[in-house]
Amino acid sequence: MCGIAGWVDFERDLRRERQTAQEMTGTMACRGPDDEGLWLAPHAAIGHRRLAIIDLAGGRQPMVAEEEGRELAVLTYSGEIYNFEELRAELSSRGHVFRTRSDTEVLLRSYLEWGEDLAEHLNGMYAFAIWDPRAERLLLVRDRMGIKPLYYYPTEHGVLFGSEPKAVLANPLASRVLDLEGLRELLAFVKTPEHGVLSGLYEVRPGQIVLVDRDGLVKRRYWRLESREHSDDVATTVKTVRELLDDIVARQLISDVPLCALLSGGLDSSMITSLAARLLREQGLGTVRSFSVDFAGYTENFKPDLTRSTPDTPYVHELARFAGADHSDIVLDSAALMDREVRAAVLRARDLPMGIGDMDTSLYLLFKAIREHSTVALSGESADEVFGGYRWFHDPETVSAEMFPWLASPALSAHAGAERLFHDDLQRQLDLSGYREERYREALAEVPHLPGESGHERRMREIGYLHLTRFVQVLLDRKDRMSMANGLEVRVPFCDHRLVEYVFNAPWSLKTFDGREKSLLRAASADLLPESILQRVKSPYPATQDPAYDEGLRERARELLDIADSPAARLVDWDKARATVEEPASPETRAALERFVQLHHWLSRYRVDLAL
Template structure:
């Protein structure tokens, strides 16, 4: 969008930006222009495969309105019926047209009426106005970059960085945000770029930029007793899964055998009736037989996956990966490009991407249990007395010391100059400032409300972006029923005494679903996303690190501690601990990021 230029003459720039989104939308593409706006779109066809093409336009008295839209609106059928009663006429069966017609009828007030995951942009030629809207929990990403006479926007930073006006600068503040793991609202790491906040409408015209928040995670009294709360949780989940199964393409469920994914599987099976619910899980060669418990994973997934699949008669497939696939440098490159940043999760990202890629051969839509831990209190830090009262981000406090993600690879001088601890302290103070306390709320209840708020408004954003980027890079749309805003705000306001009523994690969810799940699954202790225990993977990692060390002039060594990297690469593979492995993953990612993105990194 630009107010001082004719963008009908700059179609190639819009097309170049849209091309970077080809993986997100492999089925169709399009660019629409007017004098001051150019909207590009890549489509992953889900609803109304023929009629839902974008950009979608509507001719109206006084001009034209154009929409580009990423995501899904789950209540589009109800909204369509409401709009038809108001006189709107439809030419397609798509949810995209419902959003467009909704805007024509209600303006940006359409945002409050949408139940779904979405990031959308509307150009209204009647007023030369851009309207950007992002869903309540931030399931779908949306980035903006102000220019001298307008605004660049896109679903991912790479789309914006493809435009010649966007500068690839990461300054000291960007480095702090990237490394501190605090997820500051709006921050996008790249200097000059920012994220549109969840539940926000951004309006841009010749008068300037305005923002309106249409939903907040607010503190409210919870009037229901325990039995009523458990029943309501079950009702909300069942309705949400029903809505999110709507699709004109094959859909499935990601099944790990844990409480969250098993819940979605049995509810989906109930709605599909005679149709067998397709399910997929990820595993590693030899891992089930040779599984060794650790502090995050007490049991292998496979036996519980089988129990749920047999329980509902699922059409189940195991995606089994070996160390060679995980260590493939091309997989590292694809996952890094998908995420635009060197986040350093290594094979846990690689296996997720490979899982999504394999699923895409059978299904285009998948339901995922992401965010149940944030909503219901599933993480260890919710149940650790020391962490509950720590005045820092819980996911930092629980990993302090032995799993300090920065100390394992970052040059000590760079770390000191960035003052990451100070940055985290400031971020924490800002994050807890807006959490309202109910009259009569005990210190423990308020403290647990703060814990919940931090996870839902900060930590969850990282996980949702990870899931969205890696799935869309494989042409797979992942839906997250536990992010339905009705469920989130209801459970958020349930007191901790209910969320922990049986002394276990996710008590409300467990109680709501116990009768529908195999007993072993209903009682299973939380297990983290699986990670390979194959030392051959570590050996391959070390070989790649040694290759990097043979490039002493590489820019990565302006950030990385070369001696720690050398020490990790020289150990016996079986002796490499979590710290060493984590450090190697991060440095390989940073080096590749520098090679691919050529960032202008400005140290303090």
């Protein structure tokens, strides 16, 4: 895992900029609490903070490849390469000599062998930068599904980069400006590829390489979802899905530090936990540890809502018994969720006011508790995007809507109205509905259709593509930020590109062959799960239902409304905010107040200039 940062400038000697480069790297300490490294050259400063997972002694970074005293390449890398052992064997057969057991050195040697084509050989989650002193060229690479983040900020004579915006913003060359376009992106709930929200800041797109040299900056895609004919029948497809998952989970169990599984009691996380437990037993490595989040009194006082029909805990405990997992519940109360220092840490981890509130805070606290026992966790994240698990995939009205499906779903409507507290004039300027429409058409134009594909199959391919390239990015980014803020590496087996490619091309009729959601995954998991979990309906990550949380949020908002010079006043209509504070509790009210509170703190703490 880890955090990376760096600076390339072709007009200044960066050996004289150690302090600034050190400050950029230092912002990534949360992602890499175990070690720190900084490499300086006339036109490149390469920084690294390490979370040691594999080859604890030999994987230090930045890692430099040398030959006869000449530096060939310098690598700073965040992530895991799951096929590094096969790559090591292939590279050894080609004459490469290794000094360590680390996947870092395999990645570095892969560059020396294949140049910028190295990414096509990788299986894993990664974001890395390679500086080639021979060509004075920087290579920025991000994994196919965008599991690991990577940002960059072009400057007049080079570029700044880092795992998170805070690394870039630590350099005085980076401005902190939010313009109208950035505010639209912040509120739209669409996660446009490459958009960094702040003016001048960009995110390396999943499956993208960014090259920077004296001639400028060039981007190219090395991977994208493609459509292919799927000729396998139901039985063969189910068998292939299971074989892929067996291989994926086995690879992702490799670790030199304690590992666990995140367990929610749903189909996805239960399948991963049960399969991990089986594989560990077969290898004689004992059982798997598992963790879940719960709220004080949640199960006893649970009330069904639009998205959740049952509480998680009874299913969590059933799966833990069934799989023989060593399980722990992490139980949180409203005081913990409203803790000022915790919420400040969440905002610092996010770098943006996402307005998700308790669902961010509870995930942060869950990961903080897990980090006391484990350094690596397996997650069931992304199965819904891959296999078609969300309820709106199966709602004809939502599917036929000419917009992003999650925005058409009543389940997420509260997040779609994030601008409701804004001044009327600003709302008209924003025109969020027009912005979402533009981004929707842009995404739809990318969808790779098969010749002759039409009707419902064509539309469901579009729905799948929108989720795999837009919606999943929201969730992966959240999981990465909350976990890495605690120095915890979370692996996502369902994002393995081989599985994603295979299931993306399975017809919708195959994905729902038993008349249910996630038919292929359910069939592939039949021997791993008790019947109750195998048949359980999708229930998303829980949100607290405690009235004390809503009241605490209202009190926090009232406090801020008394601050006359709040920077949020340029955006938020104070009269609307006061009226909302007094409204009865609802998902819409909570979402609006969460956004208001976070906006105030973000604008203040990040010293953001508004260019609206």
